[in-house]
Amino acid sequence: MGQLELAGVRKSFGTVEVIKGVSLDVAHGEFVVFVGPSGCGKSTLLRMIAGLEEITDGEVRIDGSRVNDLPPVKRGISMVFQSYALYPHMNVYENIAFPLRVEKMDNKTVEEKVHRASKILHLDERLKHKPGQLSGGQRQRVAIGRAIVREPSVFLFDEPLSNLDAALRAEMRVELSKLHSALDATMIYVTHDQVEAMTMADRIVVLDGGQIAQVGTPLELYHKPSNIFVAGFIGNPKMNFIKVKCTASSDAGVTVELPNGAQMTVPVDARAGIEGQALTLGIRPEHVKFGEGDARLQAVPSVIERLGIHTVVYTQIDESEGTFTALLEGSAPAKAGQAIDIGLNAGDCHLFDESGVAFERHIPLTEIDPSLLTAAS
Amino acid sequence: MGQLELAGVRKSFGTVEVIKGVSLDVAHGEFVVFVGPSGCGKSTLLRMIAGLEEITDGEVRIDGSRVNDLPPVKRGISMVFQSYALYPHMNVYENIAFPLRVEKMDNKTVEEKVHRASKILHLDERLKHKPGQLSGGQRQRVAIGRAIVREPSVFLFDEPLSNLDAALRAEMRVELSKLHSALDATMIYVTHDQVEAMTMADRIVVLDGGQIAQVGTPLELYHKPSNIFVAGFIGNPKMNFIKVKCTASSDAGVTVELPNGAQMTVPVDARAGIEGQALTLGIRPEHVKFGEGDARLQAVPSVIERLGIHTVVYTQIDESEGTFTALLEGSAPAKAGQAIDIGLNAGDCHLFDESGVAFERHIPLTEIDPSLLTAAS
Amino acid sequence: MINKYRWWEYVLIYTGIAMFLTFVLAPFVEAFVVSMRPLDALFSIPYRFITDEMSFDAYFTMWKSVPLLWRYMLNSFGIAAAVTALALLAIIPAAYAFARFEFKGRDTLLAAFLAVNMVSGAVLIIPLYKVMQQLGLLNTYFAMIAPGTAFVIPTGIWLLRSYLMRIPRELEEAALVDGAGRIYTLIRVIIPVALPGIMVVAIATFITAYAQQFLFALTFNSTNALNPLPVGLFQFFGRQDVVWNELMAASLVGILPVLIVYVFLQKYIVAGLTAGAVKE
Amino acid sequence: EDLHMIVCGDDTGAGIPKQAALIEQWESENEGFDVTVEFVPWGQCQEKSTTLAAAGNPPAIAYMGSRTLKQLAKNDLIVPMELTDEEKATYAAPILGTVTWDGKVWGVPRAFSTKALFYNKDLFEAAGLDPEAPPTTWDEMYEAAKAIKDNTEADGFGLAAASFDNTMHQFLNYVYTNGGAVIDENGEIVFNSENNVQALEFYGKLAEVSQPGPVAYDRAKLTPLFSEGQIGMLISGPWVRSDVGDQVNYGIAPIPVGPMGGPGTLLITDSLTVFKGSGMEDQARDLVKLLTNPDNQVEFEIGEGFTPLRPDLPQVAELVAEDPSWEPFLAAIPTGGPEPFVTDYVGMQDAINEAVQGVVLGEVDAAEAIEYAAEMLEDYK
Amino acid sequence: MATASKKTDWFPYLLLIPASMVTLIIVAWPLAETIRLSFTNSSMSPVESYVGFENYQTMFSRRFPEVIARTFYWMVLSVGIKMVLGTLGAVLLNAAVPGRTLFRVLVMPPWVVPIAVGVFIWGWMYNGQFGMISGLGQRIGLLSGPFEFLATKNSAFLSTVVTDVWIGTPLVTVYLLAAMQGISPDLHEAAWTDGASRLYRFRRITLPLIMPAIATMSLLSAIWTFNSFDIIWILTEGGPRNATTTMIIDTYKTAISRFKYGEGAARAVMIVIFLSLFSAFYFLMISKLAKREQDL
Numbered sequence A, B: 001m002g003q004l005e006l007a008g009v010r011k012s013f014g015t016v017e018v019i020k021g022v023s024l025d026v027a028h029g030e031f032v033v034f035v036g037p038s039g040c041g042k043s044t045l046l047r048m049i050a051g052l053e054e055i056t057d058g059e060v061r062i063d064g065s066r067v068n069d070l071p072p073v074k075r076g077i078s079m080v081f082q083s084y085a086l087y088p089h090m091n092v093y094e095n096i097a098f099p100l101r102v103e104k105m106d107n108k109t110v111e112e113k114v115h116r117a118s119k120i121l122h123l124d125e126r127l128k129h130k131p132g133q134l135s136g137g138q139r140q141r142v143a144i145g146r147a148i149v150r151e152p153s154v155f156l157f158d159e160p161l162s163n164l165d166a167a168l169r170a171e172m173r174v175e176l177s178k179l180h181s182a183l184d185a186t187m188i189y190v191t192h193d194q195v196e197a198m199t200m201a202d203r204i205v206v207l208d209g210g211q212i213a214q215v216g217t218p219l220e221l222y223h224k225p226s227n228i229f230v231a232g233f234i235g236n237p238k239m240n241f242i243k244v245k246c247t248a249s250s251d252a253g254v255t256v257e258l259p260n261g262a263q264m265t266v267p268v269d270a271r272a273g274i275e276g277q278a279l280t281l282g283i284r285p286e287h288v289k290f291g292e293g294d295a296r297l298q299a300v301p302s303v304i305e306r307l308g309i310h311t312v313v314y315t316q317i318d319e320s321e322g323t324f325t326a327l328l329e330g331s332a333p334a335k336a337g338q339a340i341d342i343g344l345n346a347g348d349c350h351l352f353d354e355s356g357v358a359f360e361r362h363i364p365l366t367e368i369d370p371s372l373l374t375a376a377s
Numbered sequence C: 001m002i003n004k005y006r007w008w009e010y011v012l013i014y015t016g017i018a019m020f021l022t023f024v025l026a027p028f029v030e031a032f033v034v035s036m037r038p039l040d041a042l043f044s045i046p047y048r049f050i051t052d053e054m055s056f057d058a059y060f061t062m063w064k065s066v067p068l069l070w071r072y073m074l075n076s077f078g079i080a081a082a083v084t085a086l087a088l089l090a091i092i093p094a095a096y097a098f099a100r101f102e103f104k105g106r107d108t109l110l111a112a113f114l115a116v117n118m119v120s121g122a123v124l125i126i127p128l129y130k131v132m133q134q135l136g137l138l139n140t141y142f143a144m145i146a147p148g149t150a151f152v153i154p155t156g157i158w159l160l161r162s163y164l165m166r167i168p169r170e171l172e173e174a175a176l177v178d179g180a181g182r183i184y185t186l187i188r189v190i191i192p193v194a195l196p197g198i199m200v201v202a203i204a205t206f207i208t209a210y211a212q213q214f215l216f217a218l219t220f221n222s223t224n225a226l227n228p229l230p231v232g233l234f235q236f237f238g239r240q241d242v243v244w245n246e247l248m249a250a251s252l253v254g255i256l257p258v259l260i261v262y263v264f265l266q267k268y269i270v271a272g273l274t275a276g277a278v279k280e
Numbered sequence D: 001e002d003l004h005m006i007v008c009g010d011d012t013g014a015g016i017p018k019q020a021a022l023i024e025q026w027e028s029e030n031e032g033f034d035v036t037v038e039f040v041p042w043g044q045c046q047e048k049s050t051t052l053a054a055a056g057n058p059p060a061i062a063y064m065g066s067r068t069l070k071q072l073a074k075n076d077l078i079v080p081m082e083l084t085d086e087e088k089a090t091y092a093a094p095i096l097g098t099v100t101w102d103g104k105v106w107g108v109p110r111a112f113s114t115k116a117l118f119y120n121k122d123l124f125e126a127a128g129l130d131p132e133a134p135p136t137t138w139d140e141m142y143e144a145a146k147a148i149k150d151n152t153e154a155d156g157f158g159l160a161a162a163s164f165d166n167t168m169h170q171f172l173n174y175v176y177t178n179g180g181a182v183i184d185e186n187g188e189i190v191f192n193s194e195n196n197v198q199a200l201e202f203y204g205k206l207a208e209v210s211q212p213g214p215v216a217y218d219r220a221k222l223t224p225l226f227s228e229g230q231i232g233m234l235i236s237g238p239w240v241r242s243d244v245g246d247q248v249n250y251g252i253a254p255i256p257v258g259p260m261g262g263p264g265t266l267l268i269t270d271s272l273t274v275f276k277g278s279g280m281e282d283q284a285r286d287l288v289k290l291l292t293n294p295d296n297q298v299e300f301e302i303g304e305g306f307t308p309l310r311p312d313l314p315q316v317a318e319l320v321a322e323d324p325s326w327e328p329f330l331a332a333i334p335t336g337g338p339e340p341f342v343t344d345y346v347g348m349q350d351a352i353n354e355a356v357q358g359v360v361l362g363e364v365d366a367a368e369a370i371e372y373a374a375e376m377l378e379d380y381k
Numbered sequence E: 001m002a003t004a005s006k007k008t009d010w011f012p013y014l015l016l017i018p019a020s021m022v023t024l025i026i027v028a029w030p031l032a033e034t035i036r037l038s039f040t041n042s043s044m045s046p047v048e049s050y051v052g053f054e055n056y057q058t059m060f061s062r063r064f065p066e067v068i069a070r071t072f073y074w075m076v077l078s079v080g081i082k083m084v085l086g087t088l089g090a091v092l093l094n095a096a097v098p099g100r101t102l103f104r105v106l107v108m109p110p111w112v113v114p115i116a117v118g119v120f121i122w123g124w125m126y127n128g129q130f131g132m133i134s135g136l137g138q139r140i141g142l143l144s145g146p147f148e149f150l151a152t153k154n155s156a157f158l159s160t161v162v163t164d165v166w167i168g169t170p171l172v173t174v175y176l177l178a179a180m181q182g183i184s185p186d187l188h189e190a191a192w193t194d195g196a197s198r199l200y201r202f203r204r205i206t207l208p209l210i211m212p213a214i215a216t217m218s219l220l221s222a223i224w225t226f227n228s229f230d231i232i233w234i235l236t237e238g239g240p241r242n243a244t245t246t247m248i249i250d251t252y253k254t255a256i257s258r259f260k261y262g263e264g265a266a267r268a269v270m271i272v273i274f275l276s277l278f279s280a281f282y283f284l285m286i287s288k289l290a291k292r293e294q295d296l
């Protein structure tokens, strides 16, 4: 079984607290992804679960029992390292067999298990090769092979795909997803890659400065980020933020005034006494419209990127603010230096108060097919 | 001036020919990107232009005069290395000043020029730092700074962004584009990143095994790849290929039969006597429709990735063939294991003959606004 | 292109190398010339490089005048090999500890080891003799091996430590996660991975041990059959006159084995040092 | 039991097999004793024996320069040989003097050397000198050397001044032929004398007519020069004869005499010494006496080419008859003087060498050098 | 590596046992004994008694300061030449010219030969009559007659330095060569692209980047050179007139040749003290220099 529980886990290096009280429940068989900016403590948290890093405070429980003081091997976990950490002097077979050799398993059983693993990972042809002779994707699979022969109940991955090129990464992503369904194991996966997080996770844990900013399914995070940090972090290109002023709040939503004076009522839960406050409006680049929408803004694109599928327009809404990005369709007739007409639909917008907390959006839950939320598993 | 010309350029390492006769004209001020799979000779070609690698045969001309035997500095080029090649023992100021120091320029002029460059690149605050203390993006900018102080007419970049993370890369892409327009210099840029190539290039040179596979604007390559290699290489996710049989050829196009028996007339230039031949049909994942289109295919998705904006569906059309990828809208109700109805529009399809050469597509030139083709410059 | 030289640069480089090599090799040429002359023709004046009476006789007669010569060479080789093996046994774990673990007194201990370099065997000879005597090691190979080992350990630790620090920590962590004990990890993972670095240390140790085995052998050993080459060569200094030609011949033949070892292994030295050197 | 015997030099001399045979004979007579002979190169030989003794593990017998005996005895490292009067009588008095201190004999002479003047007759002739009239006084020697230096390609004299023991030995020849001494019978330093200043002055003067760079030369390097006809004269021991062979036409004469003295030479003996603490001192003494009894010793000497210790033996007469060139070496014995007996031999040697080198290099004048050295010697007596 | 416990981790200490044992027995104990001896009048004789600082006093009352100065001069000269030659050699061997693999091998023999053997050969070379240097010098006309290199104070001093340089240079060369090869070729290409000549690149790129290697090597080399014994001993025994008597020679002469173990031990202790001071000073300077560069 692979049920995992973190209870108020803390970690300090010297006097610096790096993990500041993290609590999390992971069900057996779940695929949980940790994301967050560099240095937020993802690796540290993972290493604490693995037993590679001492736990300063709090408890880690696996299947209900405290494992704080157990060495890694006793926790029933396996870890795949970012650098793969393959043993360069052993061939693929011996690399995969290593954990079994440690257990002094007899040769026949070893062979059986290694062959089973190498079959799952399509490595049969490569067993005689040294890691140096393998491509990045193959190395990755060897590292996974070494992790699965021990048949652990929890897998830990630390940015396993970050060394691969885009094409291979896409391929491996698919293979990892398949593996997850095949193995019926719990997986905890650290990444800083949006796409990986969105495509593979059952649930995503967004970490910020050693604390959990939000936990939820990918689409929850995408559609209902609970604060400005998560909103900005999830989604690529990044969500645009515009400073607005609240003019009214009603059941229909909160009405705000854009920098150019346009007004718009965003369908979010109203709050009392917020009229006149400065709020932040969020809109994802892919929701920006060209020449249509509830509110319009004029802007002069400074750079235009044509990706074939899309056209990315970079502009500035207001002198004082950062870049505003719009993702338009491939053949959108935008041109650098020529003013264009940008539109926002109120229903696509997010709204955040001064402390960065999101207003609950009125997205009728039925609009997202609930079955979709686990479709990727 | 920065007019560059390659005439039948060849390069052998020992007995292995790596560049097999490349001819190319680059106009002054143009932004040309070299792309191609790993090992195809991109770096080698760039280094030959730079003068870092001897030219086995053929000529490199800059502004009309042969430079084969000139050392780099005499060619009026500057190069930004993939690894940046910053001098670790010098601070940012000295790194940028290095080319000027070599010229024994007086201190005042050096200071002026370095400050001008550091201003353009927003490095003013960092002049005292050593490269080791900089982030990836800052290092990148220092490398560029060192290249621009010499005010060369041709800039060469060898995968300058490949070490950066996604966010920084997007940012630097924009900055490089801005720089290009600001400096009015010719730029030759090597990358293996699709997005970089598509967004920054005036023209893209696709290299394959030491030869030019196609030269053209990004949209030309995207819409009218001249062969199956370019078609597969440009675009992400990759174009899907389906084996089809030609049943007829007329002015309206070439009619082909799909594996499931469906027929479709692809609007491409007809050729005589191809009836009955096996052809390859290409369709980009983003052009695959869901439940509509000229031809329909049934397929069972094996993996579904939900990126928020899109849903990526991986499936197989036919036992014998590779993965078929479809890029559907974010909320497309696809589910792994549940058959879906995929549709292709004949107008979106590409067609290739047995040797991989494309049939000229009937895309009315007017449909692509000509001004768009240089919009990114 | 960057490595293309103009003709005068070639001239400069080759002249430089020629001068450098002349300095380095001249003594060997001299030794060879001396070894080729019969004893009474050695002291010919004025100096001439080549003379008619040159022959390889000394290379044959030396085995007769110092009958145990082959034995001395073998001893030298064996002692150096044993020193190398023992030193590695001490160096590898110590270097590993210094490279990987945080423990109380680490820096002090490391400095202490390095300080051994500052003590030369020559000044410790008397107390050292007493140690050897108490351990009952006098007149055994071990009397030459043990002190040789002690004095190569510090440099070895220092070299190997900087090499080990470049091995990714994750390799050990992976082994730890896979359930391997620390000794198991050291033997099965670290040592094989560090082999290039160990190779350098081994070669350097071997050469040092081969080149510097005079004093200890002389003082701690009285059994002629156990003597290493440098002590053996002293037998060419007869009471009244030195058999120079045979001495030189024996010296040249004596360094041959190490030289051959070096020729075969030199690429590891440069490669392995590169990994270790740049770091510090 | 293991009887450890250290012998200096190598085992190639013709005397060694004879010695080995005697040892074997002794072993068979003394059940349970096993003699291991260790040959140690000259440069390190005495240091080694002494180091072993100081560390408490002395060899039973060691070959030591007789000059060290006083030092060893004073430090209680060796035992006296307890020779009977009869045994003593077989040695000439000056020879016995080299091993006697405080009334006891501390070692038995094993190797002995005396010195004489070698001169190249051809060079003498070439320089216009009489080849059959070798110089008998310092002045004559200097004149002859100068003549050779001036009139031939060769240099007049072979002078040793390197930092080795041989330099002091050479110098002592001049001290003894000029009536000088280093230390008197009472153990007082008498180095600072007019005799010695003259000797040193002359040594410095000889440098002018000697081979270039005397400071780089010790005995071993001078012999080849003589063989090559590069120097006209050389003061050295009997072994030079075999080294030179018939390469040059040379004569041998007694060492020329200084203005204040008479004939003289330096007598150097190396002795077999019995160390204290090996636990088999008696057996060791026994073996030493066996090896050095008149018959065995002379056989050994002839084999090794040493000057015979006991000139009166019939074997010696035979030897001289066969090879008359021995005569000058034997003749010198009665007038010879020993190496000075001090407690810090190397200290003395360094002090004297330094004085010699200083004068040869022209850095100090003789009187000053002697005075300074004499002061230093006070510490070493 | 952290484990899940807070107890002291004995494992690293365990790993240090073999090296420590050997060092303790062979170096530390004899060293302690040497320090003890330095306060006694120990000599040949089995009896010894404590004499306090007398040995140190006598040592300094003699010409010891001169010996110290000479030792440092000898070391600085020798190490300086070794570093310069080694750097030059490394540059030459790093040049991409045909034959460089062979050259790299040919540089090594001096390191590989037993020191004593190398010094015998040099002794022969320095001979004015039969040696190669004087012989060739006369041939070429550089010397008017035989010149004995070991016969005058200055030439003997320089000769010992040259031999020490000969033995020590190969290791320096190889070490610096390795350091140079560790510099990414990109850096040179970048500088070349900017028009920097070979010399300029050496000055501004190669040299600064191998500076750490030069620093470490020069310290190690200094320590070894300071303690270098066989070379001087075999060539000159410290002569002529003490011109080549360094601290280690003086120590050996006192302790072993003259059997004054107490006095010799005092000198040995001085060597260790001087070297420690020297190394500490050296490290201080290096780290200060490094810091200054960082602050630039």
Ligand SMILES: Nc1ncnc2c1ncn2[C@@H]1O[C@H](COP(=O)(O)OP(=O)(O)OP(=O)(O)O)[C@@H](O)[C@H]1O
Binding pocket: A013, A018, A036, A037, A038, A039, A040, A041, A042, A043, A044, A045, A192
């Ligand atoms: N051994 C350590 N000693 C001190 N601080 C540490 C140590 N390991 C990590 N840290 C600090 O803890 C913080 C979290 O580090 P961690 O490696 O967990 O970040 P991360 O989220 O994995 O970042 P990245 O995405 O860059 O890998 C960082 O600020 C880091 O500097």
Ligand SMILES: Nc1ncnc2c1ncn2[C@@H]1O[C@H](COP(=O)(O)OP(=O)(O)OP(=O)(O)O)[C@@H](O)[C@H]1O
Binding pocket: B013, B018, B036, B037, B038, B039, B040, B041, B042, B043, B044, B045, B192
């Ligand atoms: N110095 C060299 N000697 C021999 N072969 C070389 C050398 N440099 C490059 N090659 C070969 O030339 C071919 C092209 O190399 P190049 O570096 O130009 O590829 P690339 O297109 O830049 O690839 P990547 O995207 O991986 O950088 C490769 O097959 C490579 O192995």
Ligand SMILES: [Mg+2]
Binding pocket: A042, A043, A044
């Ligand atoms: Mg991390």
Ligand SMILES: [Mg+2]
Binding pocket: B042, B043, B044
């Ligand atoms: Mg490349």
